[in-house]
Amino acid sequence: MNNLTLFPVSVYEYVQPGLLEMSTSTFRVQEHTLPCSYIREYPLATAESQEDTLHLAIKQYTPLDNLSPRKGDITIIAAHANGFPKELYEPLWDEMHSRLRASGIKIRSIWIADVAQQGQSSVLNENMLGNDPSWFDHPRDLFLMINHFRNQMPQPLIGVGHSMGGAHLTALSLMHPRLLSTLILIDPVIIRASYLNAYKLGRLSARRRDRWPSRAAARKAFEKSPMFKTWDKRVLDCWMEHALRDLPTKLYPEVTASSTPPVLGADVSSSTISPDRKTEIPVTLKTTKHQEVMTFMRGNFVTPSNPAPSTAPNPLTHPDVDTSGASVEPFYRAESFHLFKLLPYLRPSVLYVFGTESDLSAPQHIADKLEFTGTNRPLPGGVTALVAAADMGRKPNALILEFFERGAKLTDQSNRYEHSCKRCGQVFPKGRPDSLTRHLFEKCPNITDEDRSRALWQPADNYMASNNSTPHSDPDLPLIPRREPxxxxxxxxxxxxxxxxxxxxxxxxxxxxxxxxxxxxxxxxxxxxxxxxxxxxxxxxxxxxxxxxxxxxxxxxQLPHPPVDPQLQQHDDYSSFVNNSLDESSAHQSPQPQSQQYQQRQQSQQPQHHQAHQPLQQTVQQSAHYSAQQPAQHPAQPSDQPSHPSQQSSQPPPQEAQDGVPPxxxxxxxxxxxxxxxxxxxxxxKNKVRGRFTEERRKEVQTVRKKGACLRCRMLKKPCSEGTPCGTCQNIESARLWKNACIRSRIAEEFTLYSSSLFQAKDHHTVLTALQGVDPMQLPGRIEVTLFPDTNIYATFPALMTPPTAPSLVFMLNYRRDPDTLAATLERYLHMVIMQCISHEPSTFMRSTLEVATELSVDHNDVLLGKLINLWAATNILISNEPIWSIFYEPNHPPVMEAVQGEHAEQDSSAQDKGHSDRKAFSPDTTDYAVIYAQLQHAAERYCQKQAKFVMNELERRLLQRQQSSSFLTFLAAVILLNCVERMTGLYRSFDPAGPSSNDDIHAQLTTANDNNVEASQQPVTSPGEHPDRPVDWLLEEAPSHYWPQGNSFSNLVHLLLRMRGLPPATLVRHTGSLVVIPSTHNKAYSSETQGPAAESQLQLAAAWIERTNVSAYDLLRAKDRPLSELGSDPRDWDLRFIAPLLLPQSS
Known part of the structure; x- marks a missing residue:
């Protein structure tokens, strides 16, 4: 439950056990023993009598650099998780000390105590411990400790609690609201009752191993455990030092040592050597697994005195049972839920720390805490007020709200919210607007074209409305005089x-x-x-x-204006006012123009400190007036030509005397x-002026810039023109190169089968059908999947299951997580089993090609080839018609991002425990398998979508850059990509048995696609099942015939680019039918390496590859010209259909 990697690396000196006072490199450590509070919450918390006195084992950490603390230095009160000894957090104290010191904050001391029934406290209380612990006992013990050592704990006090310890400190703060100033809660177990599955957690603890023949054997077992692998080495060392104790104990008093020494190199877990050294003494856990289980869950059984524990529990023994929530029979744990109900009254400020791989850090759990903490108080005392303040009242976008459901606010500083699509159910945990709009307009398979068209115009309408509502500048505001130029x-x-x-x-x-x-x-x-x-x-x-x-x-x-005459306020636009004044003064030669009246009124209204500049302003106004009185142009000049300055200056304006103003x-x-x-x-x-475009040329350039240059012009770095083919392509000597239309988009946009969201729609439909309207519950453990069970390499995912109240219990992957996270886990798994995927490929041609590509990608460190090989493997997952996955549920190990190899509970257990393994295999004919299989296909599609976009863009970049294009590696990458296109085309063709049956039909369908789209947009929108040309199980808006013909056009485009660069090797057919690579008989104008050592090296690589594939011209001709009607439903029947034209001689 608590697989949280929390402790960073720093230098640490370990504490020697058995001393009352010791030192580390950072702290002086003092141990204390203190009686626990009286009495305990439950009567059976003690073994014999309620008057028995339990004791706390306490450690005090005082920084060596602050042995004489000052006022204001902080004191930390810490609380540990269930089953974790208090010493496990010592590396954390080192890190906190160094970081706080760097920030100018000094620690006075750190205090932490083992819970009475755990750690060193359980050793002290071994003879008095009962079997009914309560989470509310330790908060009282901490309060007693603080009062006892009050002279060493001045304010401020900071609480740091992990998991169960977070609940302890929360209860302490509710018991005494002013005691702790701040709480730092790391994965606190404070959640709704329906979320906490105490029985599952307790069962995991009950089945854990708790005895080892030696400390070395114990460490070896721990290092194999996935949970302990995530720990820092220093933390594991602390665990080995402080979580174990030597046998015999009261729980295991019968342990004896035998005298048979182990064989050198044998497993020490089965050793029977006599204990002559400390490392060979059998050990067990200080916190017994029984106490750990009873801390997770409390019994509420049916007894004669308690016949209805769920509805009418015994008020004397079970006063804290909440009968309004989930089932509390036969086990429950009430403290977590009761603390959750009291979160609104929590007074200290709270910093929540959530682990990325923790079961307690699900988005719903995080949202609940942020929503309720500190809300029912007059003053803000929790994080809810801070979140509300940081939110700043952001209003949701109306368009986004229509198609997406808004979830919890993110815990970072982005001020965004989690969203999920209402149509397909895809979750967007980061809630970025660009991702939402891209999904809305491009990716969602369940949004109709009518909705997209309507949504496309909605932002424009909102924008116009916002513009209309924006307050304009008041036209009545006066104008200010311009500053002096x-x-x-x-x-x-x-x-x-x-x-x-x-x-x-x-x-x-x-x-x-x-x-x-x-x-x-x-x-x-x-x-x-x-x-x-x-x-x-x-x-x-x-x-x-x-x-x-x-x-x-x-x-x-934009500037503040002084008052102005109301007559001037009637003009809304200053430019029209100036132009009207100038025109009137020129036509009528008014002796008292309006500008002078405005100047005189302005002078009388200006403050005293502006009077010094009045002469200058008068000069400016007079100059403007006299200039306005002159004719705008010479009579002899045409109306559209400006007057010459010498003609205007021949008639100087009359001089008028002004007081204090020289002429x-x-x-x-x-x-x-x-x-x-x-x-x-x-x-x-003289300014160098570029030649101006004519109006026609300007419009043509603007149109081409909007559309973009075609691929051939980009490749040749030539100016492109409108039309298809463009002017440059028409002038190419080889006319065959431009028989097709000019392509002005990226090649990744020409093949959309990977981004159609077919498997996402299937996944969404399958999961909704399985859930039947109920919310699934989080399961401990993980789902393990593998393509090759004999390799013992697995990809692991978090597990969900329908609740017991559902009509049927169905296991599934945690679909609430980010889909990209599932795809990333699948990517890591494929990387580990890629060689097995290649070796199991039935096609000799593709198997040999992939082996060559693997070798070249390693030798040349070629990223494109490596990613294409992974894309090919993921494509095979998508096209599989058979159940290729082996799926298991492993309840005893948490999920990890990396693929795991052979890590199961029965491998770490002794022979007597192997029969108790809970690992469950799912049969392909079960609903669980169908649901998980659909989710895995969706994850594979998600991964393929991302990889395909990258490899297509990278291949296009290499082909467009001449110096990088002439390479056999680029050609081999194109071959692997074309095989992926072949198989994806065959997959989508299997959904359209009544589609085009020849290449001519495909070409006709592609040329009329735009017309069909226009006509379809004018037709009423229908559901997928209403279209006669679609299969019943087809869940996309577009028919299959819209997708699979793209493979033919995409392959033609790739052929065009490869031939323009001269990359396909020239071949010759021998009399045996085999192919042989020959030097090219002509030099392409677009190839940069057709001669010399580099070209010879490319020919050698191509020849070795062709010879290794052992492909014949007959196979290529048959695959290239095979009628579509003869192709079966297996997508592999399309192999070599698009590759063959690149390998056959041109005459073929």
């Missing part, structure tokens, strides 16, 4: 306008320099910037002024530009 602003504006209008005249630039130089002489550096900028802005074309005015509005809307124009002396140096106003550089 600088000289750099003026230069940037001139440069921008010249580029925008195609003007490159030097006269305008020279005039700007002359004007700014004169302003600098008359008004100083501050005045000439605003004047020059304003003057140059109004010398621009009207179209450019409008564009500038529109860009100014965006900035002005903005005057006589300008001759201005000479220095062509040298690096000044800002030096020689203007």
């Amino acid at each position: 600088s000289g750099l602003d003026a230069l940037a504006e001139v440069s921008r306008q010249l580029q925008a209008n195609g003007q490159h005249e030097e006269a305008l630039v020279a005039q700007l320099r002359q004007h700014m130089d004169q302003e600098n002489k008359d008004n100083g550096p501050l005045m000439h910037t605003a004047s020059a900028a304003t003057d140059m802005v109004h010398r621009m074309p009207t179209k450019s002024r409008k564009r500038r005015a529109e860009s100014d509005v965006a900035l002005q809307r 903005s124009h005057g006589e300008s002396p001759a201005f000479t530009v220095n062509q040298g140096g690096f000044g800002l106003l030096q020689r203007a550089n």
